[in-house]
Each structure stands twice: as C-alpha cells, then as structure tokens.
Amino acid sequence: xxxxxxxxxxxxxxxxxxxxxxxxxxxxxxxxxxxxxxxxxxxxxxxxxxxxxxxxxxxxxxxxxxxxxxxxxxxxxxxxxxxxxxxxxxxxxxxxxxxxxxxxxxxxxxxxxxxxxxxxxxxxxxxxxxxxxxxxxxxxxxxxxxxxxxxxxxxxxxxxxxxxxxxxxxxxxxxxxxxxxxxxxxxxxxxxxxxxxxxxxxxxxxxxxxxxxxxxxxxxxxxxxxxxxxxxxxxxxxxxxxxxxxxxxxxxxxxxxxxxxxxxxxxxxxxxxxxxxxxxxxxxxxxxxxxxxxxxxxxxxxxxxxxxxxxxxxxxxxxxxxxxxxxxxxxxxxxxxxxxxxxxxxxxxxxxxxxxxxxxxxxxxxxxxxxxxxxxxxxxxxxxxx
Amino acid sequence: xxxxxxxxxxxxxxxxxxxxxxxxxxxxxxxxxxxxxxxxxxxxxxxxxxxxxxxxxxxxxxxxxxxxxxxxxxxxxxxxxxxxxxxxxxxxxxxxxxxxxxxxxxxxxxxxxxxxxxxxxxxxxxxxxxxxxxxxxxxxxxxxxxxxxxxxx
Numbered sequence: 001x002x003x004x005x006x007x008x009x010x011x012x013x014x015x016x017x018x019x020x021x022x023x024x025x026x027x028x029x030x031x032x033x034x035x036x037x038x039x040x041x042x043x044x045x046x047x048x049x050x051x052x053x054x055x056x057x058x059x060x061x062x063x064x065x066x067x068x069x070x071x072x073x074x075x076x077x078x079x080x081x082x083x084x085x086x087x088x089x090x091x092x093x094x095x096x097x098x099x100x101x102x103x104x105x106x107x108x109x110x111x112x113x114x115x116x117x118x119x120x121x122x123x124x125x126x127x128x129x130x131x132x133x134x135x136x137x138x139x140x141x142x143x144x145x146x147x148x149x150x151x152x153x154x155x156x157x158x159x160x161x162x163x164x165x166x167x168x169x170x171x172x173x174x175x176x177x178x179x180x181x182x183x184x185x186x187x188x189x190x191x192x193x194x195x196x197x198x199x200x201x202x203x204x205x206x207x208x209x210x211x212x213x214x215x216x217x218x219x220x221x222x223x224x225x226x227x228x229x230x231x232x233x234x235x236x237x238x239x240x241x242x243x244x245x246x247x248x249x250x251x252x253x254x255x256x257x258x259x260x261x262x263x264x265x266x267x268x269x270x271x272x273x274x275x276x277x278x279x280x281x282x283x284x285x286x287x288x289x290x291x292x293x294x295x296x297x298x299x300x301x302x303x304x305x306x307x308x309x310x311x312x313x314x315x316x317x318x319x320x321x322x323x324x325x326x327x328x329x330x331x332x333x334x335x336x337x338x339x340x341x342x343x344x345x346x347x348x349x350x351x352x353x354x355x356x357x358x359x360x361x362x363x364x365x366x367x368x369x370x371x372x373x374x375x376x377x378x379x380x381x382x383x384x385x386x
Numbered sequence: 387x388x389x390x391x392x393x394x395x396x397x398x399x400x401x402x403x404x405x406x407x408x409x410x411x412x413x414x415x416x417x418x419x420x421x422x423x424x425x426x427x428x429x430x431x432x433x434x435x436x437x438x439x440x441x442x443x444x445x446x447x448x449x450x451x452x453x454x455x456x457x458x459x460x461x462x463x464x465x466x467x468x469x470x471x472x473x474x475x476x477x478x479x480x481x482x483x484x485x486x487x488x489x490x491x492x493x494x495x496x497x498x499x500x501x502x503x504x505x506x507x508x509x510x511x512x513x514x515x516x517x518x519x520x521x522x523x524x525x526x527x528x529x530x531x532x533x534x535x536x537x538x539x
Contacts, residue, residue, distance in 0.1 A: 041523060061406065071530040072522070073530070074406070075526050075530020075532070076522040076523065078530065079518075079532070081410065082412055082419055083518075089398075121401075121403075122403070
C-alpha cells in the first residue's frame with residue numbers, strides 16, 4: 001500500500017520516527033538524526049507522529065542519546081504520563097460501577113497495552129477509556145451509565161447501534177470519556193459469539209481495581225483491525241503496538257489461534273499486509289508459515305470491497321442516492337456474515353429497513369433523488385435554454 | 387511528627403516515577419503535579435520503602451556521609467512539605483514491614499547526586515488547567531513541559 005499522510009502505513013518520515021522509537025541499536029540514533037533534519041519540529045507535525053514522541057523519548061533515553069531536543073521530548077513524556085495517570089484514576093469509577101452491577105469488563109487498547117505490554121504508563125498517550133462488556137450485558141451497561149448521568153453521544157440510535165454497531169461513546173460531567181464496546185471491532189461482528197474474546201481474557205489491575213484484558217493474541221488482532229484503516233489522525237501507532245506485542249518476553253502469540261480468528265472475522269487482507277510490513281521494515285519475529293498460511297486463504301469480493309472502502313475517508317458525507325446506497329451497503333457488508341449475493345441482498349434490505357425504522361421512506365427517497373438528479377436536470381435545462 | 391512515625395506514599399491517590407534524576411508525582415485526588423530532583427530523589431526512594439522517620443534519617447544520613455546534621459534537617463523539612471501536600475501519610479496503624487534497602491545500590495545509582503549534596507526543592511503545579519493548555523513542543527522553555535516560556539507563566 002502506498003503511504004499518504006492519513007494512511008495507516010507510515011510515510012518515510014513516520015517510518016524514521018518509528019525506527020527511532022522501536023529499535024534498540026544504532027539504527028534508532030541514525031533515524032532520529034535524519035528525522036530531525038526532515039521534520040520542522042517548531043512547525044506542525046501530524047498528530048500520529050506527535051503521539052509517538054513519549055515512546056521515542058523513552059527509547060532514546062535507554063540508548064543514552066543526548067541530542068538537542070531531549071528536554072522537549074521529556075516534557076512531552078511528562079505530559080503524557082500525567083494525563084494517562086489521571087485517565088486510569090478516573091477509569092476506576094466506571095469499572096466500579098460495572099462491578100457493582102455484576103457486569104464483566106475487558107479494558108481495550110491503551111489501558112491494557114500500557115500496563116501489560118509497554119509496562120510504562122507514559123509512553124502511549126490515551127484520550128478515553130475503551131471498555132468491552134459482553135453482548136448480552138450491553139443494554140444493562142448503557143442503563144447503568146445513563147443512571148449515573150453519563151451522556152451518550154447518539155442516544156436516539158440506541159436500538160440500531162446495539163444491532164448493527166459496536167460501541168457507544170459516553171461523557172461524564174467532568175468531560176471524561178468512556179467508549180463502551182459490546183463488540184471489540186466492527187468487522188463481521190455478527191459472527192462474534194458470546195464467549196469469543198472472553199474465554200481467553202487475562203486478568204489485569206487498573207490501579208487497584210481488578211478487571212480483564214484481551215489475551216495478547218486477541219490484542220494483536222484488535223490492533224491490526226483497528227489500526228489498518230483510514231483515519232484523520234494517521235493511525236501509525238498500530239506499528240508500535242504490534243511490534244511490542246510480538247516482541248513481548250512475557251507473552252507468546254498463539255499464531256495458530258490468531259490465523260483462525262483472522263479467517264473467522266474476514267480480515268485477512270489487512271492483517272497479511274500489516275504482518276508483511278512489520279517483517280520487512282522492522283524485522284518483527286513473525287513465523288514465515290503465518291504469512292504463508294494467510295496467503296492461501298481465498299478472499300471474497302465482499303472482503304475486497306470492504307477493505308478498499310476502509311482506506312477511504314469514512315466521514316466523507318454524500319447526499320447522492322447511489323453513492324449513499326453503496327456506502328451503506330459497504331457498512332452492511334463490513335459487519336455481515338452472509339456468504340452469497342442473494343443472502344447479502346436480503347440482509348441489506350433488512351438492514352435498510354432497520355436503519356430507517358420510524359422514518360418517512362418516501363421523504364428520504366425524494367431527498368436523495370432531488371440531490372442526485374436535481375442538479376443534472378437543471379443543468380440539462382440550462383443547456384437547452386442556451 | 388515523631389521519630390517512630392512510619393512514612394508511606396499515599397497510595398493509590400499518589401503516583402510517581404523517576405526519570406533521569408527527576409522524580410515526578412501526581413496527587414490524583416486534586417490533580418496537582420509535583421517534581422523534585424537532586425537529594426529529594428534519594429530521600430523519596432527511601433520513603434517508598436515504608437521507613438519510620440528515624441530509619442529514614444539514619445539511612446539517608448548514611449548515604450550522604452559526613453553531612454549528618456544538614457541532612458537530618460533537610461529530611462524533616464522535606465517530609466513535612468510532602469505531608470502538607472498529601473503526597474505521603476503517616477501510618478502507624480497498619481503493620482508494614484520495612485524493605486531491606488540496599489544502601490550501596492542506591493549510592494551507586496545516584497552517585498552524581500550524592501557527591502554534591504543540594505537541598506531538595508519541591509516544585510508544585512496546582513493550577514493544572516493552565517499548565518495543561520501548554521503545547522509541550524512550542525510553549526515550553528528549555529526544561530520542557532510543564533515549565534512554560536516566560537510569556538505563558
């Protein structure tokens with residue numbers, strides 16, 4: 001894949017920054033020195049790169065690097081450490097609420113990675129608490145938060161979200177954000193059985209509160225699925241997360257189990273590309289057979305379409321009827337488990353009906369029809385007049 | 387404060403880390419941020435091992451040999467400041483085993499600080515709303531965040 005500013009695959013400058021942040025030999029020092037000549041730190045750097053600076057600081061510190069910007073980097077680390085410590089402390093109130101309501105929880109992303117993999121609270125900046133609850137307790141979890149005055153982002157789409165979505169964002173009075181998930185990711189989530197991800201979850205403590213984390217193998221899968229897609233903020237931190245997950249001396253990746261999950265959730269394309277990248281650029285210790293095995297898996301047209309669309313700006317609004325329908329079809333395909341075109345069409349009609357439940361279908365159609373064809377009819381009239 | 391008072395870090399409300407000869411702390415209850423360096427780092431390392439004030443003084447004096455009186459005074463003043471900020475507490479109720487400190491290891495670890503004793507200074511950042519608005523790349527001085535350039539002070 002060709003890297004661009006918002007691509008999940010790093011640009012040349014981002015790759016230098018990652019090299020300086022991950023590797024523990026001379027290549028890291030060479031990379032930081034070249035990066036500093038290419039990037040104007042006194043100007044603006046992309047947010048994805050900015051979020052790597054605390055990790056960069058710690059890696060350079062280990063190598064006794066005494067470069068000119070180390071005090072600034074140390075400051076970025078201090079700030080990240082401070083904010084993350086506050087976030088962990090504030091997270092306890094949510095975990096305690098769920099514990100009292102007998103709702104099981106898995107902490108995702110930064111909280112789990114910082115404690116179990118990086119073993120450093122400051123190196124991976126976090127902005128919210130990502131928490132997973134079992135599918136059958138999702139509604140209860142939402143009610144628990146609402147009862148405590150947490151405000152949901154899109155309350156009116158609750159039924160739709162529970163059926164077709166994966167998470168809901170909540171904010172409390174202080175502005176603290178909790179992203180409540182009932183599926184760890186969107187991909188093929190109607191295949192997600194109630195025990196998936198929970199059976200292999202491992203214990204973790206957030207300050208003094210006990211909860212669970214995905215097992216490292218599922219964390220790796222989650223890192224790839226979440227990271228390898230278009231994002232306004234270049235999501236390059238997946239490279240660091242995956243690199244350290246694979247490198248961990250404490251945890252082993254169950255590669256056989258990993259391949260099964262990749263197949264099951266139909267995310268072969270992005271995972272294979274990510275693994276190849278990690279081996280090629282950072283020499284990650286990934287068994288050759290894993291990539292070989294993934295190469296043998298047949299990719300369906302639906303998977304190809306979904307992957308292609310995931311690399312585009314998903315927030316790009318359209319009011320053109322067919323473009324809108326195509327976008328919705330991709331969203332449907334993304335989380336669907338159907339295997340043939342007939343079942344896909346039936347499923348998509350059901351999805352559209354659910355999505356527009358309670359709304360005036362006729363008005364929706366008129367709206368998109370006018371937006372799509374109104375302009376071209378008008379243009380045709382103008383030409384005829386001339 | 388009595389000599390046999392046991393000094394403890396105010397867990398879980400206080401978190402700390404030491405990086406490059408500087409200890410940073412947060413009181414998570416009120417969000418205040420603190421830092422100190424030099425001899426404060428050594429004193430803090432001994433405090434984290436749940437010592438009584440008496441033991442703390444004895445160990446730190448041993449580490450900073452030859453400056454007993456000065457060190458003892460500094461410890462008392464410093465610990466009082468830490469207590470005032472709720473970073474440490476006196477806890478004589480709970481039976482806590484003091485850790486077996488490897489004084490030689492501490493001496494080796496902090497040899498630069500120990501060779502040149504300087505009083506610890508507790509830097510307190512209580513108004514975090516302003517400090518958190520500082521861009522850590524562009525708005526800070528040569529020391530880095532949370533130390534802002536003059537125009538942001």
